[in-house]
Amino acid sequence: xxLAIIASALLLTACAPRLSFSNEAxxxxxxxxxxxxxxxxxxxxxxxxxxxxxxxxxxxxxxxNSMRFECVAS
Numbered sequence: 001x002x003l004a005i006i007a008s009a010l011l012l013t014a015c016a017p018r019l020s021f022s023n024e025a026x027x028x029x030x031x032x033x034x035x036x037x038x039x040x041x042x043x044x045x046x047x048x049x050x051x052x053x054x055x056x057x058x059x060x061x062x063x064x065n066s067m068r069f070e071c072v073a074s
Contacts, residue, residue, distance in 0.1 A: 017031050017036040018030055019047065024053075026058070026068065030066045031065055031066075032060070044067075048072075051071055053071035055069045055070070055072075056071075058070055
C-alpha cells in the first residue's frame with residue numbers, strides 16, 4: 001500500500017507545471033497542459049510578486065508544452 005501511495009505521489013508531481021527558467025524579467029514554465037494552466041498561472045504570479053510585478057503571459061508553445069511570461073510593473 002505504501003509503495004502505491006509513493007508511486008502515485010511521484011506520478012502527480014512529475015506532471016505538475018514547473019519553472020524551467022526565470023528571473024526578474026519573466027520566465028518559462030514547462031508541462032502546462034490543459035490541467036496545469038491554472039497552476040502555471042499561479043507559478044508565474046507568485047514568481048513575479050517577489051519582484052513587486054505582475055505576470056503577463058506572452059507565448060504558449062503546444063509542441064513543447066510550455067508557456068512564456070513577462071514580469072511587468074503593476
